[in-house]
Amino acid sequence: MKFSIILPALLASLGLAAQAADKLPVVASFSILGDLVQQVGGDKVAVRSLVGPDGDAHVYQPSPQDGKILVGARLLVVNGIGYEGWMDRLIRASQYKAARLVASDKITAQKMGGDPAARGKLDPHAWQDPARVRQYVSNIAASLVSADPANADYYRQRADNYNNELFALEKWAAEQVAGIAPAKRRVITSHDAFGYLGRRFGIQFLAPQGMNTEAEASAREVGKLIRQAKQQGIKAVFVENISNPKLLEQISRETGGRINQGKLFSDALSGPDGPAASYLAMMRHNIGTLVAGMKQN
Template sequence: MKLFQTIAKPLALLALFAASAASPPAVAADKIPVLVSFSILGDLVQVVGKDRVAVTSLVGPNEDAHVFEPKAADAKNLLQTRLLVTNGLGFEHWTQKLVKSAGYKGPVAIASQGIQPRSMQAEKGKGAESDPHAWQDPTNVAIYVRNIAAALGKLDPQGKSQYEANTEAYVKELQTLDADAKTQIAAIPADKRKVITSHDAFGYLGTHYGIKFLAPQGMSTEAEPSARDVAKLIKQIQKEKIKAVFVENMSNSKLLAQLSKDAGVTPGPELYADALSKAGGPADTYLKMMRHNMAQLVAGMKQN
């Protein structure tokens, strides 16, 4: 503290900053620091970058990116990163504000770039907008990881071939996942492929696998369904005898629990929609998340 009370303090402080600039944190010297918007992207970046990257997620496991509010510590993390990876498609409405307030000038990789977004009804009657939950279709995730590999390769040319090899090996795992899921779904009659979830996050999965998803909430967990919409959904559940009812790990389950009670059905195990589980949980990687969700969905739809 005496340093700031002496005449020498400007020189000492300048020397301190110079030393800091010359000697960045160990993680930055050994690995590329990458900041991602939410946990699913964190897993994908780790898969592509492996031991060449150090990944930090702004929105962690079991947390809701729809209602996330950046803090001062997040701006600090952003300024220490060399690459920011976001989903895009309007998912992280807070990203631009964070980048601007932090003064971040580094590269930003949009993982969903090149994906044809599905259109869905916007909240509060504002017409249609793009559904941002593109990762729910594993064929889209193949595009995600290739975009991530390209961004890392541009930042780190020496690791380019490794990033590409890691990516193509992972794409094969995605293809196996996709084939297994299609086999499971094919065993369920088409008229039984109906599911109720907390919010409308599974549109891409439904389109890809031929499952009809219904939700009391809209695309964002910030939306509040009207009593009329809930009553309409209850009637549909009862009329179509839908037993496959689920909540998500980052959603408020009270609404769906009440809906299930009124409709006379019991919610199944939680699904993972916009966030992974914590480490050691049933969905702590993207591949585990998708397999977990598919197992629960298939079991639920068989009860319809």
């Protein structure tokens, strides 16, 4: 009796293991990269993201479990530009020796503006620009091809198709923003994650917290931001999925602005049932939310 229950379960789990073994195991540092790898790799890859949905990779503390996941991978994909400060330690601790890709390889990184502590440093949030993400996708395809040459054509074709979707996204986003008068294209967010998006589509982002969520916003910086928001009539204030909304509640109170209903997804996707379960969904959600907020300025 017991046997008849256990055996099918055992066979099922062996079947799953055999299926997973056919796929190229890839680890991505965070959920947005994990989705890009999945889009290019399709059903030939098994992707794990170390920092999951709604997680904050700036302040992430890897666990021993992450080391085990990493050691089983044949390709590790990170963002680079100083984003994953904890990764080198994890690689050393787990003795990971297989292939590595810095997904932002060959892109031109922008410098941070705004926050004096970060000024002049390179901005890691390059995934907020779909044009740069096309380079990420090409880099991912090249790494998948070299890790799994038997499926080279498959990866290249999927990368081409996905990059066409990125072109369509970029065109759509530019059209949406074009409907807002340039003087109204000003937004307050909690941490300075949208520099690339702003530069690409002509939106000015102001953030009290700077590039890294680890740094506290200074009272002086917050005061400056509030004065600027009042002067320029900025009412579009947005919280992010990875940040504490408290500071923004204070800012919106003092400026007479109001926190918008929709939150922005800056450094992580939402869970599978949320509005930003993939990179493309995240970008469409963010642009739609920003445009609705800027109309109130």
